[in-house]
Amino acid sequence: MEDFTFNNPTKIxxxxxxxxxxxxxxxxxxxxxxxHYGGGSIKKSxxxxxxxxxxxxxxxxxxxxxxxxxxxxxSLVRKGIDxxxxxxxxxxxxxxxxxxxxxxxxxxxxxxxxGDVWDLYTGKGSADKALPVATVLTIxxxxxxxxxxxxxxxxxxxxxxxxxxxxxxxxxxxxxPELAYTLPDFQVACGIADMxxxxxxxxxxxxxxxxxxxxxxxxALKNIMEYAPxxxxxxxxxxxxxxxxxSGTFAHNNSLNTGRIGDWASHDIExxxxxxxxxxxxxxxxxxxxxxxxxxxxxxxxxFAQWAVRVMNVEQKFRSDEETVLAxxxxxxxxxxxLGLAVRLDGVGIDESRLEEMADKATNxxxxxxxxxxxxxxxxxxxxxxxxx
Amino acid sequence: MEDFTFNNPTKIxxxxxxxxxxxxxxxxxxxxxxxHYGGGSIKKSxxxxxxxxxxxxxxxxxxxxxxxxxxxxxSLVRKGIDxxxxxxxxxxxxxxxxxxxxxxxxxxxxxxxxGDVWDLYTGKGSADKALPVATVLTIxxxxxxxxxxxxxxxxxxxxxxxxxxxxxxxxxxxxxPELAYTLPDFQVACGIADMxxxxxxxxxxxxxxxxxxxxxxxxALKNIMEYAPxxxxxxxxxxxxxxxxxSGTFAHNNSLNTGRIGDWASHDIExxxxxxxxxxxxxxxxxxxxxxxxxxxxxxxxxFAQWAVRVMNVEQKFRSDEETVLAxxxxxxxxxxxLGLAVRLDGVGIDESRLEEMADKATNxxxxxxxxxxxxxxxxxxxxxxxxx
Numbered sequence: 001m002e003d004f005t006f007n008n009p010t011k012i013x014x015x016x017x018x019x020x021x022x023x024x025x026x027x028x029x030x031x032x033x034x035x036h037y038g039g040g041s042i043k044k045s046x047x048x049x050x051x052x053x054x055x056x057x058x059x060x061x062x063x064x065x066x067x068x069x070x071x072x073x074x075s076l077v078r079k080g081i082d083x084x085x086x087x088x089x090x091x092x093x094x095x096x097x098x099x100x101x102x103x104x105x106x107x108x109x110x111x112x113x114x115g116d117v118w119d120l121y122t123g124k125g126s127a128d129k130a131l132p133v134a135t136v137l138t139i140x141x142x143x144x145x146x147x148x149x150x151x152x153x154x155x156x157x158x159x160x161x162x163x164x165x166x167x168x169x170x171x172x173x174x175x176x177p178e179l180a181y182t183l184p185d186f187q188v189a190c191g192i193a194d195m196x197x198x199x200x201x202x203x204x205x206x207x208x209x210x211x212x213x214x215x216x217x218x219x220a221l222k223n224i225m226e227y228a229p230x231x232x233x234x235x236x237x238x239x240x241x242x243x244x245x246x247s248g249t250f251a252h253n254n255s256l257n258t259g260r261i262g263d264w265a266s267h268d269i270e271x272x273x274x275x276x277x278x279x280x281x282x283x284x285x286x287x288x289x290x291x292x293x294x295x296x297x298x299x300x301x302x303x304f305a306q307w308a309v310r311v312m313n314v315e316q317k318f319r320s321d322e323e324t325v326l327a328x329x330x331x332x333x334x335x336x337x338x339l340g341l342a343v344r345l346d347g348v349g350i351d352e353s354r355l356e357e358m359a360d361k362a363t364n365x366x367x368x369x370x371x372x373x374x375x376x377x378x379x380x381x382x383x384x385x386x387x388x389x
Numbered sequence: 390m391e392d393f394t395f396n397n398p399t400k401i402x403x404x405x406x407x408x409x410x411x412x413x414x415x416x417x418x419x420x421x422x423x424x425h426y427g428g429g430s431i432k433k434s435x436x437x438x439x440x441x442x443x444x445x446x447x448x449x450x451x452x453x454x455x456x457x458x459x460x461x462x463x464s465l466v467r468k469g470i471d472x473x474x475x476x477x478x479x480x481x482x483x484x485x486x487x488x489x490x491x492x493x494x495x496x497x498x499x500x501x502x503x504g505d506v507w508d509l510y511t512g513k514g515s516a517d518k519a520l521p522v523a524t525v526l527t528i529x530x531x532x533x534x535x536x537x538x539x540x541x542x543x544x545x546x547x548x549x550x551x552x553x554x555x556x557x558x559x560x561x562x563x564x565x566p567e568l569a570y571t572l573p574d575f576q577v578a579c580g581i582a583d584m585x586x587x588x589x590x591x592x593x594x595x596x597x598x599x600x601x602x603x604x605x606x607x608x609a610l611k612n613i614m615e616y617a618p619x620x621x622x623x624x625x626x627x628x629x630x631x632x633x634x635x636s637g638t639f640a641h642n643n644s645l646n647t648g649r650i651g652d653w654a655s656h657d658i659e660x661x662x663x664x665x666x667x668x669x670x671x672x673x674x675x676x677x678x679x680x681x682x683x684x685x686x687x688x689x690x691x692x693f694a695q696w697a698v699r700v701m702n703v704e705q706k707f708r709s710d711e712e713t714v715l716a717x718x719x720x721x722x723x724x725x726x727x728l729g730l731a732v733r734l735d736g737v738g739i740d741e742s743r744l745e746e747m748a749d750k751a752t753n754x755x756x757x758x759x760x761x762x763x764x765x766x767x768x769x770x771x772x773x774x775x776x777x778x
Binding site: 001002003004005006007008009010011012013014015016018172209211212215216218219220222223226227239242243246247250255258259 | 390391392393394395396397398399400401402403404405407561598600601604605607608609611612615616628631632635636639644647648
């Protein structure tokens with residue numbers, strides 16, 4: 001097990017109707033709240049009204065910045081930073097999914113950063129302070145509601161880049177599984193692919209033994225696989241959504257990577273897909289992760305066999321780890337397809353014309369690598385993308 | 390899944406030699422540190438010197454209160470509260486196992502409580518503030534290093550009572566698996582029984598479905614069962630201790646009971662054993678838990694069957710859940726015996742002479758019940774104790 005420091009301070013407020021507590025919780029951080037959200041869906045569902053009512057009841061002043069899009073944009077982040085300065089914002093309340101929360105985090109950390117906030121996402125700058133961010137989660141997927149991460153897209157050049165820092169843990173997150181009832185099929189599927197990928201990125205590590213977190217990750221994966229069909233076939237199943245929502249948050253709250261170093265190549269490669277083609281992150285992961293597995297399983301075939309048997313319920317072929325692993329990867333592709341997702345690039349509308357460009361961008365012109373389990377150079381990324389064709 | 394609020398702020402600092410960071414961490418909380426510990430073992434091992442050196446290097450002033458015994462005593466807690474007032478203590482640093490940490494927590498919360506600190510443990514008083522407590526863990530067992538709980542024994546009458554409050558989460562805990570190398574066999578075994586019991590108390594719940602936490606608890610239990618023989622047979626196995634130590638902390642950090650209500654009858658009953666007979670808590674649990682299972686499995690035989698199959702690796706008897714469960718309980722007793730622990734009262738030196746007294750004390754003279762999975766009255770507790778004979 002690797003040495004680690006773990007300290008996740010996000011307060012989780014989980015259950016039916018608990019968004020009504022948002023005013024009381026938010027009031028601990030000051031008077032001026034920036035309500036940050038996407039489009040009209042939270043207005044249509046009535047969530048917007050409940051939240052504004054709760055905030056006003058607590059005597060808070062509400063400012064608004066809407067218009068967050070999937071793959072959230074740097075331009076809106078810059079607008080948010082200006083607004084926070086102008087209105088002396090005390091807390092940014094993100095109401096939505098991972099894109100809204102990531103955008104809120106970027107505004108929060110950009111608020112104190114002296115230069116251009118994009119510097120943080122390119123590694124040119126560093127941060128040690130952020131405005132407090134809180135969330136009301138509507139899409140179980142990204143895990144950003146209890147994580148240190150934020151991913152932003154810069155429109156000029158279609159660069160999508162992550163920034164991670166512990167100042168980005170939200171101060172509190174309200175998780176009401178009922179809020180997921182109105183999600184469309186495709187968004188449900190992408191969310192499940194995303195939380196699954198967060199667990200797999202952590203699972204494939206060179207640290208060993210890491211017995212506890214191996215088993216915890218395996219348990220979370222099995223639970224997601226058990227309840228995914230429940231919520232897909234019965235959109236108002238509270239118990240099913242409670243399992244999926246809490247699994248998605250737990251998957252990414254950093255307790256499951258204590259003592260291990262995750263891989264994250266699939267995420268980095270996917271960022272080039274959604275950066276250039278503006279596809280959903282979860283849909284991109286469903287294409288990239290199986291290809292990444294096929295390219296890399298020989299690096300630690302015993303770990304892949306353990307995953308295949310313990311998680312994918314593949315019968316162990318005692319005379320051939322490779323058969324076991326390949327059956328596991330096939331079962332994983334079947335699971336993703338059962339969600340209604342494609343597992344090949346053409347299924348998300350991507351042909352081979354820009355594979356090299358993506359491999360080049362992912363590795364900054366072949367000067368860096370992606371991934372920790374195996375460090376992939378530009379040619380490796382290109383090969384992974386080819387396997388995804 | 391039950392609604393829940395979860396917010397564990399304890400910073401975990403895990404790895405080889407990390408007690409050397411204690412001064413730097415402690416300095417964030419003030420100048421005056423009360424070093425709280427048991428007897429001479431931390432002096433013999435050199436740990437005491439390393440910690441005092443680190444604290445002094447950080448410019449801190451160190452006060453001391455030693456003499457904590459297993460089943461920590463109220464009288465020392467009172468002495469500690471007085472000392473903290475006299476010396477204007479800013480942080481209590483507990484160096485030891487659960488007894489030392491529980492004693493430190495009692496001092497910390499008693500410091501601000503206007504009346505007698507014992508009121509908190511009898512339910513007569515309530516608290517909303519405590520001095521910060523930090524820990525350097527030397528015995529993987531109680532989980533107190535990242536929990537809300539404290540258990541104290543009042544010498545007059547041999548009352549052993551718990552107090553739980555979120556102000557008792559330690560501010561930071563340093564976990565160095567190497568510090569467990571010198572533990573005697575019996576203490577290792579008791580620690581493993583204790584952490585196992587913490588997981589089982591959470592597992593047996595009426596909340597359902599609780600798929601994620603079911604699987605996480607199962608994984609933690611399996612990991613403990615895998616690594617217990619490793620550390621018992623090879624006391625300086627770092628990897629084994631890392632697994633056991635982190636499992637013990639994770640077992641009790643409250644993330645694994647999110648959405649479920651644990652039982653805790655076995656703990657309450659055991660407190661009467663160790664209160665009266667001053668036996669080790671883990672040794673008492675090894676006797677009580679199997680008896681509790683035998684008395685209560687019919688309340689939810691499917692849950693017990695799931696545990697037997699998934700955790701105890703019992704082959705499912707498809708025509709008889711009862712056979713499956715009884716095989717699971719037998720396997721659990723075998724596991725406890727493999728640690729060198731007794732699973733019957735006579736093995737811990739207790740005969741039947743005071744069973745009724747213990748049942749009476751556990752239920753406050755038959756006016757209250759113990760447990761949530763099944764609420765046990767005095768006669769039930771007596772029957773559980775009889776089954777443990």
